[in-house]
Amino acid sequence: MKHDFFFDVAHMLAGGLVLVSFLMLYQDRLYALINVFALHAFVLALSVAWQAFIQDAPHLYVTAVIALGFKAIVIPVALHRIVERLGIHREIETVVNIGVTMLGGIGLVALAMVVMLRVTPTADALAREDLAFALSVLLLGLLMMVTRRNAVSQVIGFMSLENGLILAATGAKGMPLVVEISVAFSVLIAFIVIGIFLFRIRERFDTVDLQALDSFRGDSE
Amino acid sequence: MNLGPFDPVVAILAIPAGAAILLALLPGYLATSRLNVLASFSTFVSAFTLFFAPHRQSQFFLIDDVNIVFVTLTTFVAFTTSVFSASYIGHELESGRLTPVYLRFYHAMYQVLMLAMNLALVANNIGLMWVAIEMATLTTVLMVGIYRTPAAIEAAWKYFILGSVGIALALFGTILVYMAARPTVGEGLDAMAWTTLVAHASTFDPALLNVAFVFLLLGYGTKVGLAPLHAWLPDAHAEGPTPISAVLSGLLLNVALYALLRFKLLMATNPGAIATGSLMVAMGLLSVVFASFMLYRRRDIKRLFAYSSIEHMGIITFAFGMGGPLANFAGLLHMTMHSLTKSAIFFAVGHISQIKGTQKIADIRGLTETHPILGWGLVLSVVAIAGLPPLGIFMSEFLVVTSTFAREPALAIILVFGVILALGALFLRLNSVAFGEPTGSRAPSQASYVPMYAHLALVTIAGIYLPPPLVTWFQHVARLLG
Numbered sequence: 001m002k003h004d005f006f007f008d009v010a011h012m013l014a015g016g017l018v019l020v021s022f023l024m025l026y027q028d029r030l031y032a033l034i035n036v037f038a039l040h041a042f043v044l045a046l047s048v049a050w051q052a053f054i055q056d057a058p059h060l061y062v063t064a065v066i067a068l069g070f071k072a073i074v075i076p077v078a079l080h081r082i083v084e085r086l087g088i089h090r091e092i093e094t095v096v097n098i099g100v101t102m103l104g105g106i107g108l109v110a111l112a113m114v115v116m117l118r119v120t121p122t123a124d125a126l127a128r129e130d131l132a133f134a135l136s137v138l139l140l141g142l143l144m145m146v147t148r149r150n151a152v153s154q155v156i157g158f159m160s161l162e163n164g165l166i167l168a169a170t171g172a173k174g175m176p177l178v179v180e181i182s183v184a185f186s187v188l189i190a191f192i193v194i195g196i197f198l199f200r201i202r203e204r205f206d207t208v209d210l211q212a213l214d215s216f217r218g219d220s221e
Numbered sequence: 222m223n224l225g226p227f228d229p230v231v232a233i234l235a236i237p238a239g240a241a242i243l244l245a246l247l248p249g250y251l252a253t254s255r256l257n258v259l260a261s262f263s264t265f266v267s268a269f270t271l272f273f274a275p276h277r278q279s280q281f282f283l284i285d286d287v288n289i290v291f292v293t294l295t296t297f298v299a300f301t302t303s304v305f306s307a308s309y310i311g312h313e314l315e316s317g318r319l320t321p322v323y324l325r326f327y328h329a330m331y332q333v334l335m336l337a338m339n340l341a342l343v344a345n346n347i348g349l350m351w352v353a354i355e356m357a358t359l360t361t362v363l364m365v366g367i368y369r370t371p372a373a374i375e376a377a378w379k380y381f382i383l384g385s386v387g388i389a390l391a392l393f394g395t396i397l398v399y400m401a402a403r404p405t406v407g408e409g410l411d412a413m414a415w416t417t418l419v420a421h422a423s424t425f426d427p428a429l430l431n432v433a434f435v436f437l438l439l440g441y442g443t444k445v446g447l448a449p450l451h452a453w454l455p456d457a458h459a460e461g462p463t464p465i466s467a468v469l470s471g472l473l474l475n476v477a478l479y480a481l482l483r484f485k486l487l488m489a490t491n492p493g494a495i496a497t498g499s500l501m502v503a504m505g506l507l508s509v510v511f512a513s514f515m516l517y518r519r520r521d522i523k524r525l526f527a528y529s530s531i532e533h534m535g536i537i538t539f540a541f542g543m544g545g546p547l548a549n550f551a552g553l554l555h556m557t558m559h560s561l562t563k564s565a566i567f568f569a570v571g572h573i574s575q576i577k578g579t580q581k582i583a584d585i586r587g588l589t590e591t592h593p594i595l596g597w598g599l600v601l602s603v604v605a606i607a608g609l610p611p612l613g614i615f616m617s618e619f620l621v622v623t624s625t626f627a628r629e630p631a632l633a634i635i636l637v638f639g640v641i642l643a644l645g646a647l648f649l650r651l652n653s654v655a656f657g658e659p660t661g662s663r664a665p666s667q668a669s670y671v672p673m674y675a676h677l678a679l680v681t682i683a684g685i686y687l688p689p690p691l692v693t694w695f696q697h698v699a700r701l702l703g
Contacts, residue, residue, distance in 0.1 A: 119428035120400070127400065138393060142386065154382060161389055168396045174408025175399050177348035181392065184352050188359060192381065 006054045007126055013047035014133040017167060018109065021140040021160055025105050026098045030152055034079045037156045041071035044163045051170045060170055063182045067166065070186050071159065083152060096147050108139040130171030137164030159189060229274050230282055232267035233292065233339045236260055241332035245325055250314055254307035257328050261296070261303040264335060268296040278416050283345030286698050291342050291479050294557055298471045298564050299335050301672040305568045306331070306464035308669040312575050313462070323367055327462070334360045334468065338476050345415045347395050350480060351388070354444065357473060358384045365461035376456035383443060383453040391440025391480075397433035398487070401425040418487055427493025434497055437484050438504070444477035447538060448508040451531050458527035459580065463571030466523060470530040471564040475556055478534070482541060482702060489703045501542030506632065508535025509639035516646035521580050522573070525650055526566050529606060532643050533559040539636065540621045541702065543628070549699035551620035558613035558680055562605045565676035569599040572668040577661040582650055587659030592666060596655050598673050603651045605680050607644040613683035 020040045027033040045068035052060030096104075116132035141161025145154050162185050169178045240260035247253050271289045278284070310327065313319040319327065334357055341353035362384065366377030395413075402412040405424045411417045422430075443450040458466040485501070488494045512532035519525040537559065540552030572595055573588065574580045588596030605612040618640060625633035 115432060119426075119432050122404065122426055131397075131400065135393070138389070145382065145386065151378070158382070158385055158389075161386070165389055165392050165396070168393060172396050172400050172403070174403070174412075175396065176410045176413055177346070177352075180352065181348060184355055188355065188385065191359060191363075 010047070010050055010054065010126055011129060013043060013050055014130050014167060014171070016043045017047060017163065018133050018136045018140070021137050021164075022102070022105055024156070024160060025101055025140065025144060025147075028098070030083050030150070031080065033153055033156055034076050034083070037079075037160065038072050038076040040160055040163055041067055041075075044166060045072060047167060048170045055173055057174070059179050062179045063166065063170060066182055066186055067163075071163070071189075075159070075189065079152060079156075101143065101147050105140050105143055108143060109136040112136040112139055124173075127171055127173060131168055134164045134168035134171060137161070137167060140164075155189075155192060162189070227270070229267045229270045230284060230343055233264050233271075233296065233343070234336060236264045236267065237332040237336035237339065241329045241336065244332060245329035248321065248325070250311060250321070250324060253325070253328050254310060257331060258300070258303045258307055260332060261300040261335065264339070265293075265296040265300040268292045268339075278345055280410050280414055281346050281349055282343050283415055284343060285701075286694075287482075287701055288342045288479070290553065290557075290694070290698055291475065292339060294560055295338055295342065295472050295475070296335070298560050299338075299468065301675060302464050302467050302471070302564060302568075303331070305467070305571065305669060305672045306462075308667065309462070309464055309571050309575070312667070316575075318368055319462075327364065327367060330360045330364050331464075331468075334364075334473075338472060341476050342479060346410065346413050347398060347415060347418070347483075348413050350415075350483075351392055351395050354391070354441075354477065354480060355388050357476065358388060358444070361457070361461075361465065361469060361473060364465045365457045367462060368460070370460070372456075373460040376453075376460035380453040380457040383450070387440045387443030387450070389440070390436050390443075394433045394436030394440055394484075397429055397436065398484075401429040401433060415483065419490060422487050422490040423492065425491055427491055430488060430491055431495045434484060434488055434495070434500075438481065438497075438500060441477045441481045441484075442504060445474050445481065445538065446508075446531050446534050447504045448511040448531065448535070451508065451512075454531060455524045455527040458530070459521050459523040463523070463567050463574070466527070467564040467567035467571075470527070470567065471560040474530065474534050475560060478537065478541075478556070481538075485541070486703060498542045498544045501538050502632065503542075505535045505537070505539030505542055506635055506639070508532065509539065509636060510642070513639045513642035513646065516643055517649070519646075519650070520582055522570055522582050522585065522650075522654070523567075523580050525582065525647075526563065526570065526606075529643065529647065530559075530563055532639065533563070533606075536618065536621060536636070536640070539632075540624075543621075543625060544703060545624070545628075546696065546699045547624040548621065549702045550695050551617050551624060553695050553699060553702075554683075555614065555617035555621060558617050558683060559606075561676045561680050562602055562612075562614060565673045565680070566599070566602045566606060568673040568676075569595055569602060572666055573599065576664060576666050579661070582654060584661060585654050586657045586661070587655075589655050591659045591661075591663045594670055595666060595668060598670065598677065600651065600655050601677055602673070603647055605677065607647045608640060609644075611681070611684045613680040616684050616687075 020043055024033060024036045027036055045064045048060055048067055049064040052064060112135035113132050116135050117128060120128040120131060138161050141157050141164060144157030148154050148157060166182055169175055169181060244253055244256060271284060271292060276284050314324060337353050337357035337360060341350050344350040344353060362377050362381045365380055366373050399412055402418055402425060405421050406412040406417055446454040458469060485497045488497045509532050512528045512535060515528045519528060537552050537556050540548045540555060577585050605614055608614045608618045622633055622637055625636060
């Protein structure tokens with residue numbers, strides 16, 4: 001029975017991550033979106049720590065700490081400051097309306113379940129459900145990136161997508177290089193978020209709305 | 222041959238790493254651009270010694286006949302591009318588009334990119350390979366945005382978003398491959414080591430491998446620039462510094478393709494897996510036809526050749542997708558010829574757009590009259606890239622087409638249609654750029670013609686006479702690729 005308890009908690013945390021992904025889909029204010037993303041990263045950190053515990057893999061605690069410290073605290077704080085400094089705490093412009101987006105999200109989760117559960121009948125129950133949840137989080141992140149125009153929310157969409165990957169990597173028992181991969185991703189995100197792009201875009205356009213960028217397409221006649 | 226304590230694998234990784242640190246610290250243009258050339262040259266020489274070094278495999282690195290070809294081609298084009306870059310960047314500094322601080326950054330990033338590409342090619346671990354390709358993506362994103370113009374930032378942003386989604390999907394595929402391998406290979410590094418995976422792939426769960434390959438194809442296919450995942454490619458080529466366009470087209474696309482080929486090999490050893498070749502054939506053909514149509518609508522000269530890169534990557538992917546010794550041979554040859562020719566084109570285009578001060582095709586006319594050496598160089602390279610005899614690309618395209626005709630005539634007809642369509646578009650544009658009433662600046666250029674004509678000479682020689690050792694080597698690799 002003890003094993004079942006371990007499984008249930010892991011299951012709950014991974015499922016919670018999918019739920020928080022849905023929460024992010026319908027946030028229409030940037031501050032709220034950033035807060036929900038911090039929650040997303042926090043749930044991920046718990047889930048990774050739990051995996052580290054049940055797999056008896058101490059190196060995964062490093063990944064959990066990175067998720068907690070970097071993605072649940074440092075990045076949200078930095079994003080808050082950027083949003084504040086740029087003065088863009090108004091409504092998010094969504095390309096598709098929220099109802100349709102949510103329906104699309106439900107469809108994607110169903111797709112993820114069908115695909116992953118069908119191809120992994122031999123894997124152990126924990127790993128296959130983790131993979132299905134991870135693919136759902138990944139697809140929801142992707143959905144968020146395509147339905148948003150705003151640079152900050154696109155970055156948040158990308159980060160939630162990446163959280164799904166970390167979930168998959170930690171769920172795959174004994175996978176090497178997980179810590180290295182999560183560090184590589186953090187570097188990628190740090191590069192993008194903290195600096196260069198948002199500041200450059202701000203500097204050149206006084207807006208982080210990517211629609212403003214569209215007019216500069218080189219091939220317009 | 223015994224090379225003593227010299228280890229080429231360490232050298233091709235350590236030289237770029239060391240050079241990147243030095244170049245980030247050293248000031249001045251002349252010394253650093255020479256150091257960049259020197260570092261690239263020594264990397265190339267080290268890579269060449271791989272031919273004589275014994276094959277080997279460890280948990281992280283692998284040297285076999287397949288990746289030696291890729292490493293040598295990569296380091297060679299990187300070396301000639303660094304020579305071109307030295308004169309190109311000098312002009313950019315004079316015209317004030319780049320500041321000395323950005324120059325340091327540019328040179329350091331150039332070497333980091335070399336490091337990342339070499340690492341991706343010699344990695345034996347699929348996780349390490351992924352990290353290296355991610356690193357290469359990141360450095361090129363930064364270099365594409367280096368001019369900080371609105372268009373450059375848009376291009377870099379688009380490249381970053383699409384490239385990141387691509388590598389994220391590739392990582393998911395990599396995790397799935399690990400999951401498939403774990404039951405038979407066991408946990409730990411072995412289940413991600415390339416050599417172990419291939420040895421045991423026949424026992425993996427085919428359903429899981431199939432899903433993994435779809436993710437890998439989408440992920441790395443984005444980096445190869447296959448339609449419909451190509452949207453980042455034309456912007457990134459057009460807005461970054463031209464040496465980076467040359468490296469992107471000539472090398473980085475190949476590296477991503479190499480990753481795809483490795484996984485194709487893995488799938489081929491599993492009897493229950495889907496036919497990966499047909500997926501690659503479909504995407505390749507789509508890219509060829511799509512890019513050929515798009516070529517007609519280009520107004521920007523660098524975008525024009527970026528679409529031509531999509532077309533040629535499509536042909537290469539198609540050839541490898543067809544598989545078999547002959548088609549693989551043709552694919553390898555085409556990849557080599559395309560890398561050499563396309564970088565030669567970007568060398569020419571880089572100098573041309575600097576002299577004329579524009580990348581708009583309509584504003585560049587009569588080049589053969591005002592700048593005969595550059596103009597005729599461009600004419601020759603476009604003739605080569607369009608696939609006219611007797612140049613190298615004609616031969617490789619001919620091989621692709623004939624080997625396909627023997628097996629799938631319908632596919633060959635679509636391919637020929639795409640290639641001829643592209644030829645028409647390229648000549649239409651070439652005619653207005655190279656001939657006619659000259660416009661724009663007639664100032665003499667201080668271009669370095671050596672890299673461009675060196676590449677063209679190689680392509681011409683290859684079209685007329687392929688040295689037998691090279692043929693044997695390519696045939697051998699083609700057989701390995703299955």
